Amino acid sequence: MAEERTNGHKSGSNLEKVLRAGHFAITGELGPPQSADAEEVIHKARLLKGTAEAFNITDNQTAVVRLSSIGSAVLVIKEGLEPTVQMTCRDRNRLAIQSDLLGAYALGARNLLCLTGDHQSFGNHPTAKNVHDLDSIQMIRMVKNMRDEGIFECGDEIKGKVPRFFIGAAINPFADPFEFRAHRLAKKVEAGVDFVQTQLIYDMGRFRKFMEQVVNMGLHEKVYILAGVGPIKSIGAANYMKNYVPGMIVQDEWIEGLRAAITDIPKEDKDARREALRNQGIKACSEQIKELREIEGVAGVHIMAIEWEEAVRPIVEGAGLLPRPQVE
Amino acid sequence: MIVGERKPLSEIMELLGGAQKVLVAGCGTCVTVCFAGGEKEVGILASELRMKSKLDDHAMDVEEATVQRQCEWEYIDPLRERLDGFDVVLSLACGIGVQAMNERFPGVITLPGINTTSLSLPVEQGVWEERCQACGDCLLGTTFGICPIARCSKQLLNGPCGGSQEGICEVDSDTPCAWQLIWDRAIEFDQVRRLLDIQAPKNWSQSRDGGLRKIVREDLQLESE
Ligand code: SF4
Numbered sequence: 001m002a003e004e005r006t007n008g009h010k011s012g013s014n015l016e017k018v019l020r021a022g023h024f025a026i027t028g029e030l031g032p033p034q035s036a037d038a039e040e041v042i043h044k045a046r047l048l049k050g051t052a053e054a055f056n057i058t059d060n061q062t063a064v065v066r067l068s069s070i071g072s073a074v075l076v077i078k079e080g081l082e083p084t085v086q087m088t089c090r091d092r093n094r095l096a097i098q099s100d101l102l103g104a105y106a107l108g109a110r111n112l113l114c115l116t117g118d119h120q121s122f123g124n125h126p127t128a129k130n131v132h133d134l135d136s137i138q139m140i141r142m143v144k145n146m147r148d149e150g151i152f153e154c155g156d157e158i159k160g161k162v163p164r165f166f167i168g169a170a171i172n173p174f175a176d177p178f179e180f181r182a183h184r185l186a187k188k189v190e191a192g193v194d195f196v197q198t199q200l201i202y203d204m205g206r207f208r209k210f211m212e213q214v215v216n217m218g219l220h221e222k223v224y225i226l227a228g229v230g231p232i233k234s235i236g237a238a239n240y241m242k243n244y245v246p247g248m249i250v251q252d253e254w255i256e257g258l259r260a261a262i263t264d265i266p267k268e269d270k271d272a273r274r275e276a277l278r279n280q281g282i283k284a285c286s287e288q289i290k291e292l293r294e295i296e297g298v299a300g301v302h303i304m305a306i307e308w309e310e311a312v313r314p315i316v317e318g319a320g321l322l323p324r325p326q327v328e
Numbered sequence: 329m330i331v332g333e334r335k336p337l338s339e340i341m342e343l344l345g346g347a348q349k350v351l352v353a354g355c356g357t358c359v360t361v362c363f364a365g366g367e368k369e370v371g372i373l374a375s376e377l378r379m380k381s382k383l384d385d386h387a388m389d390v391e392e393a394t395v396q397r398q399c400e401w402e403y404i405d406p407l408r409e410r411l412d413g414f415d416v417v418l419s420l421a422c423g424i425g426v427q428a429m430n431e432r433f434p435g436v437i438t439l440p441g442i443n444t445t446s447l448s449l450p451v452e453q454g455v456w457e458e459r460c461q462a463c464g465d466c467l468l469g470t471t472f473g474i475c476p477i478a479r480c481s482k483q484l485l486n487g488p489c490g491g492s493q494e495g496i497c498e499v500d501s502d503t504p505c506a507w508q509l510i511w512d513r514a515i516e517f518d519q520v521r522r523l524l525d526i527q528a529p530k531n532w533s534q535s536r537d538g539g540l541r542k543i544v545r546e547d548l549q550l551e552s553e
């Protein structure tokens with residue numbers, strides 16, 4: 001019955017359809033404001049529209065309070081974009097997660113990203129209590145059971161409409177222990193994940209090594225892997241990510257590329273230098289997408305350009321991936 | 329052991345308010361071993377209080393008493409006679425000791441002089457690191473003897489988060505990642521396989537989430553008439 005309604009798909013989301021049809025998929029990201037300003041969400045949605053199959057709506061990203069993922073998702077749907085609701089284990093226990101997901105589904109969300117969540121000590125409420133009732137793998141399994149078995153975590157039957165999400169997760173091929181990373185992906189697959197998005201990739205060598213392991217384990221045939229990319233707009237930003245973002249490796253070639261872009265521009269010409277750096281950031285990102293497309297097992301890319309949404313269109317265009325496919 | 333840390337003098341002074349006669353009560357067990365509330369620390373705090381209160385122009389009468397264990401009736405009962413005339417007791421025992429005093433001697437308020445922080449291991453001289461959160465359903469048997477509840481900042485049960493880097497937890501550059509430690513042990517014993525099964529959501533009802541925890545051992549209870 002349920003299968004019929006979604007035409008053989010698990011969720012019937014646009015992202016699922018595009019991936020299933022075998023297209024190289026693109027997902028994007030939209031960060032809600034630290035206020036109740038719907039206009040800001042709508043503004044970003046308009047900038048992003050048509051550049052990707054679906055857009056992650058972050059959930060109190062970096063543990064900073066923001067307009068909720070589900071609330072923003074509704075605004076985004078109204079603008080004609082498909083959202084991917086993000087849900088962390090940091091802020092909600094199993095009751096809250098399930099009830100919010102029933103709500104999100106009722107409001108039209110079809111993609112979900114299950115996350116552990118950044119630790120609250122990084123955010124603007126470091127004295128908060130965290131939850132971590134479930135971990136992300138347990139959340140994936142719970143949501144899959146809601147969809148495929150029609151049951152809640154406790155085993156009770158969902159009487160009535162069942163939330164049918166296309167289930168996603170994040171993976172970080174650059175964190176340690178490196179050898180555990182592919183196994184952790186395997187666990188997410190076993191738990192029932194449909195697609196995964198990777199951490200930002202600025203170390204292609206290590207990513208290739210990771211993908212080799214993934215392909216050897218046959219995981220790429222069981223889950224859609226979207227490689228995470230993001231344009232870097234300044235040398236300072238690159239250094240910051242390299243030195244301060246946990247679980248991030250930035251190879252020097254990225255920084256060298258940015259340096260080279262401004263060598264011929266005099267220091268005083270700040271605007272020109274800024275422009276050149278931005279163009280280089282966009283170009284490097286497009287080039288990287290082309291390279292990623294050639295790697296076995298990569299089903300698409302996830303473009304993270306939070307607070308630089310304008311960059312997404314030229315990036316996708318530069319990679320030769322516009323317009324986006326329409327799948328019925 | 330139970331580990332604590334002395335509260336700052338300013339906070340203690342505030343807690344004591346206008347008390348005239350204070351008994352500083354230490355404990356000879358855990359907090360003695362972690363140098364937070366044994367006889368020696370009681371002596372130090374008592375003289376600090378005498379000096380500070382004199383400087384503040386309301387000299388307090390401060391006395392000292394340390395018992396072997398503040399968390400057992402039989403050890404605190406002898407304190408009963410000493411409490412006469414005291415406004416407050418300032419306990420340097422853990423939170424259990426403070427409550428034991430309040431329960432046993434309801435006529436006088438016992439205030440906490442230390443912050444009880446954790447169930448910790450003295451990993452080296454002067455360093456105590458948390459090892460257990462008394463979750464009530466010990467899973468050390470599945471994690472090669474390393475506790476992810478106490479030692480992983482996100483209490484993950486299915487492997488490391490994306491922030492583990494070079495063996496260090498993303499939350500604190502001084503803290504080893506619990507899951508790196510677990511992984512290393514699994515490799516050492518050639519049992520990685522055991523980490524690949526999905527661990528189901530934890531039953532937190534055995535932990536504080538289930539409400540007050542209480543053990544009743546009928547076999548040990550004294551026969552009532
Ligand atoms: S699993 Fe629970 S009981 Fe065992 S060491 Fe950890 S917190 Fe303590």
Ligand code: SF4
Binds near residue numbers: 493498499504505
């Ligand atoms: S880095 Fe390791 S210890 Fe820290 S939260 Fe992540 S998995 Fe847990």
